[in-house]
Amino acid sequence: MTATHKALSLPGLETAYDALATAIDEVGAGKTELFLVKLALLNANALGDPEQFQQHLQAALKDL
C-alpha cells in the first residue's frame, strides 16, 4: 500500500500506537475483539472509501 497525503506522521503513528495499546489493555481480554471491530467500523466509515477498506482488509490478512 502506498502512503497518501493523508498518512500519519511518525509522531502521529506513535501516538495512535500507544493509544490503541492502552485502550486494548483497558478493555480486557473478553471484549478486545468487540472493541477492535467497533473501531474498524468507525474507521471504515471515516475512510468513506469501500475499495480502500478492502485493501486494508487484505493487508491485515497477510502474514498472520
Next chain:
Amino acid sequence: MHQPTTDPRPSIYYSYKVFQPWLPSANPAQQKQPVVIAGSGPAGMVTALELARHGVASVVLTPELQFSQGSRAICFTRRSMEILQQVGVADRMTEGGLPWRFGNSFYRGQRVFRMEAPHDADDRFFPIINVQQQFMEEYLFDACAASPLIDFRWGNKVTQVTQKNGFAEVQVDTPEGEYTLQADWLVAADGGRSPIRTALDLKLEGASYEGFFVIADIKIDLPLPTERLAYFDPEWNPGNTILMHREPHGIWRVDYQLPEGETPEEALQPESMKTRINAQLKMIGHEGTPWQMDWSSVYSARTLTLPDYVHGNVIFTGDAAHLLPIFGVRGANTAFQDAQSLGWHLAFLLKGLAGPKLLANHSTERVGAAREIIDEAGKSTRFMAPPSRGFRLLRDAVLSLSLSQAFVRPLYHWRTSRPHEYAGSMLNSAGDDNALFRAGPAHGAPPQNIRLSADDFLLDHLGGAFDLLYFTEAAAIPEPLQAVVAATRQRGIPLRVVAVGAAHPVTGADLTLADADGHFRHRYGVQASGAGYLLRPDQHVCARWLTLDANRLQAALNTALPQ
C-alpha cells in the same frame, strides 16, 4: 385411503369450519383439465382466481378439510393488498386488519432505530396490514367458491405425479379412495415441503441458517400501538433477538431466537415458553399481565429456490418453488406476486395469445425475484440471527455502536418485502422512450397508484388486461392508435385504453380520467400530450413513450406477447 381430520383445529380467536370432502363417486367422470392446482394456500388460491379472471378454469386440490393451522403469515404489504384487490378480497382484508407503518429496534432499553415506511396520499393501502392467515385464506376461499370457473376439492390429496407427453397425470386420494386426473398444466402450490417437488426429485439451491426461532401467538391485552418491535441481545436472552407484532382479535405474536444448542422440542415445552414470554413481558414493562397461548411452532431461516419453476407440464409456485426467511415478511407476500404473475402468463399461453416463451419468461422473472429476495433477506437474517462468529462479532459491534453512532443504525433496517421490478424482462419494449423519462414507474415496475378522488384510485381501474394509459387533452384517441387497439382486441388480446388529462370522455378510450391539476402527469413524468404507458395484465410497466405512435404500440404488444 386419505382420511383428513374432521376435528376443528383449536384456536382462541378463529372458529374453524370443517368442509365436506369432494368425492369422485358424487361427480361425473373426470375429463382432462386445462389446469390442476395442487394446494390451497395463498399461492394456489390466488393462481386459481387470477386464471378465472382471464377466463381459464381450474381444479384446486387440497388434502385438508379446513384452513391452515396457526396464524402463520400475519403481515401483508401494500403490494400484496393491491394484488388481493385484483382478486376481490382487499375490502375484507381491510375490514378486519390492523394497518401500520413504523418499526422499532431496541438495544439495552434504548430505541436505536425507528423505521418509518413511506405512506403517500396517492396510496390506497398502508405499507403493511396485519391479518391472520386463516382469515386471509377464508376470504380467498369465498372468492374461489363464488367463481364458476374454480372447482375446489377439499380432502383431495395428490399422491403421484407422472409427466406424460404434453400433459401431467396426477393420482388423487380421497376419503373414498383414489382417482386419476389429467391436466395440460399442473401447478404445484403444495407448500414448503412440496411432495410434488420431492416426487420429481428437484433440488433447491441456496442456504439454510441454523438459528431457531420460536413463534408464539398469545392472547394478551397490551396497551401498545400496532408497530413492529424488535429487541436485540436482551438480558433474559443474551445474544439473541425477539420480535413482537400486534395481531387482530387481541392476539400478539412473540418471536424469539433460541440459545445455541437448544433443541426445538426443548424450546416448545410449555414451562420453557411460559418463562420466556414472562421474561419478555417483564422487559417491556408489562410483567404479570395475564396471557393465554394460542399457537406455537419453531422455524429456522432458509434462503432457497428452485433454479427453474417450469418442469415439463408442472409449474412450481409459492413456497413449493422457494423457501424464504420470514424476516421482512417474505413468504406469503412473495407467494401473491408469484401467483399474480403465473395467472396471466399461463392464461395467455393457454388461450393461444402467446407461445411457450411466455411461460419461460414467468419462470425467469420469478426466479430473479426470489434471488433478489434471497440476497436481501440473507442480509436481514445475518443481522437477526448471525450464522457464524464473524457475523456475530460484527452484529454485536453494530449494536454497541448504535447507542451513540447514527451511521450504523440503518443496518437495523429489516428490508420489507417489496415487489420485484422486472427491469430486464424480455417483455419490455426495446424501442420505447423508457430511458428518456425523468419520473414515473420504469420498465418492469409496478404502477404508482394515483388518488383520483376521496375513495377512487388509479389501481381500482387497472389490471387483468393490458392497460394503455394515454395522456391526451384531445377529444379522441388518434385513429392509428385506435386501429391497433381494435386489431389487438380482434386477436382476443384484452386491451383497455385509459385516457388521462381530458375534461370530457375521450372517444376510443374505455375510461377518461380528468387530471385537472396535472398531478397524475407529474407523477408519471409526462410533460406533454401524446405520451403513454403500456401495463401488462399484472400491472407492471412494459413500455412507455413520450410520444406514442401506432407502430411503436404494435411493436410493444408484439414484444410483450412472444410467439
